[in-house]
Amino acid sequence: MADPLFKVGDMVRIRDAYPIGHCRTPFYTRGLTGEIERYCGRFANPEELAYRRDGQPAVPLYRVRLPMQKIWPDYTGAPLDTLEVEIFEHWLEPDD
Amino acid sequence: MHDHTHHHPHPNQPDEEDGPFTEYRLLEIALRELLIEKDVITQAELHKTYRMMDDRGPHNGARMVAKAWSDPAYLDLMRRDATAAAKSIGLEPTWLNLIALENTDAVHNVVVCTLCSCYPWPLLGLPPDWYKSRAYRSDVVQNPRKILAEFGTTLPETVEVRVHDSSADMRYLVVPKRPEGTEGWSEEELAELVTRDSMIGVVPALAIEDL
Amino acid sequence: MVSKSLLDFRGVHDLGGVLCEPFAPDEHDYEPWEKRVHAVRELLATKGLLRVDELRRAVEGLGDEKYQRLSYYEQWIWAMTQIMLERGIMTDAEIGARVEAVRAQLASDG
Numbered sequence: 001m002a003d004p005l006f007k008v009g010d011m012v013r014i015r016d017a018y019p020i021g022h023c024r025t026p027f028y029t030r031g032l033t034g035e036i037e038r039y040c041g042r043f044a045n046p047e048e049l050a051y052r053r054d055g056q057p058a059v060p061l062y063r064v065r066l067p068m069q070k071i072w073p074d075y076t077g078a079p080l081d082t083l084e085v086e087i088f089e090h091w092l093e094p095d096d
Numbered sequence: 097m098h099d100h101t102h103h104h105p106h107p108n109q110p111d112e113e114d115g116p117f118t119e120y121r122l123l124e125i126a127l128r129e130l131l132i133e134k135d136v137i138t139q140a141e142l143h144k145t146y147r148m149m150d151d152r153g154p155h156n157g158a159r160m161v162a163k164a165w166s167d168p169a170y171l172d173l174m175r176r177d178a179t180a181a182a183k184s185i186g187l188e189p190t191w192l193n194l195i196a197l198e199n200t201d202a203v204h205n206v207v208v209c210t211l212c213s214c215y216p217w218p219l220l221g222l223p224p225d226w227y228k229s230r231a232y233r234s235d236v237v238q239n240p241r242k243i244l245a246e247f248g249t250t251l252p253e254t255v256e257v258r259v260h261d262s263s264a265d266m267r268y269l270v271v272p273k274r275p276e277g278t279e280g281w282s283e284e285e286l287a288e289l290v291t292r293d294s295m296i297g298v299v300p301a302l303a304i305e306d307l
Numbered sequence: 308m309v310s311k312s313l314l315d316f317r318g319v320h321d322l323g324g325v326l327c328e329p330f331a332p333d334e335h336d337y338e339p340w341e342k343r344v345h346a347v348r349e350l351l352a353t354k355g356l357l358r359v360d361e362l363r364r365a366v367e368g369l370g371d372e373k374y375q376r377l378s379y380y381e382q383w384i385w386a387m388t389q390i391m392l393e394r395g396i397m398t399d400a401e402i403g404a405r406v407e408a409v410r411a412q413l414a415s416d417g
Contacts, residue, residue: 080256086266
């Protein structure tokens with residue numbers, strides 16, 4: 001099995017995609033750029049499991065840290081506030 | 097409990113506390129009875145599951161937090177592998193992939209699942225309604241300080257509020273800050289200060305004067 | 308900013324940042340029937356007969372109005388029943404007949 005593509009500290013972009021089926025990438029995070037906070041291990045793909053397939057090969061899962069002000073341009077909290085969200089590798093691309 | 101005399105058994109728990117029999121409650125009875133009749137599940141397995149559920153609750157998470165406050169080696173294990181930390185004190189580990197989130201003077205963590213209601217059941221029991229509510233799930237990711245204020249929690253701008261959206265396979269346990277004046281307390285005494293809501297991250301642990 | 312048509316691809320359950328009713332920190336004690344739903348779901352999952360992802364997919368299929376109106380465990384029992392039908396573990400006729408038998412029994416119990 002290939003190594004995980006990303007490492008802690010890498011900047012990544014969450015894909016700006018809108019599939020019709022079940023997925024676990026929250027709508028509000030799509031298209032945003034953030035930093036890999038940690039690698040969580042590999043997990044069966046929920047987009048397959050939802051339709052009773054086996055979800056293999058398992059997909060690397062990461063936690064991505066996003067500044068609140070990047071998610072919500074009119075964010076009213078403190079500038080240093082952040083959000084961390086779990087995103088599967090096939091939803092991430094390098095942010096060069 | 098009613099005396100059921102018809103041909104199929106009603107494997108009900110006492111249901112006097114339940115509200116009116118809605119269509120969904122009828123469906124619950126029907127589905128459960130059919131699953132048992134078809135030997136998909138058994139009554140004994142169900143009772144075992146009820147007992148397992150009864151053993152869950154915030155007292156489990158509180159044990160972990162109190163131990164982390166007291167034992168630097170355990171805190172270190174919580175940081176590296178919180179699932180292993182849960183197992184090491186005999187808690188039901190099963191499916192849990194746990195991450196411990198430590199509140200400090202610089203960072204305050206709060207947990208949500210915007211997509212459903214993911215929650216560390218074995219450690220906290222079943223979640224409160226507000227955690228599953230549309231309003232919490234929609235708003236805490238956008239206005240966390242407003243939601244925290246609803247719980248009486250206000251934080252200075254110098255503290256980073258870090259919201260964790262439990263969107264996939266990980267589950268989260270917030271480790272609140274250890275209350276002041278608790279030096280020398282035993283783990284059992286400390287655990288009394290650790291509430292469910294403090295482990296979701298919407299309030300701090302209880303202060304001594306709250307006891 | 309996403310265009311309006313893309314919002315059609317946002318699931319009813321995908322609530323982050325969606326304008327909802329005001330927050331209130333409410334809770335109730337779980338009713339026995341709710342705990343039974345939970346227990347049956349866990350048991351079916353343990354036996355490999357109900358993936359949590361399948362359950363979520365079925366809940367997400369409830370549609371806007373019902374997703375908002377149904378309580379949490381009403382959503383679950385609906386979705387669990389759908390999955391049992393999909394998997395061929397029981398038929399809709401069996402469920403319908405059993406619901407009516409339960410209703411009749413409860414009526415005769417008074």
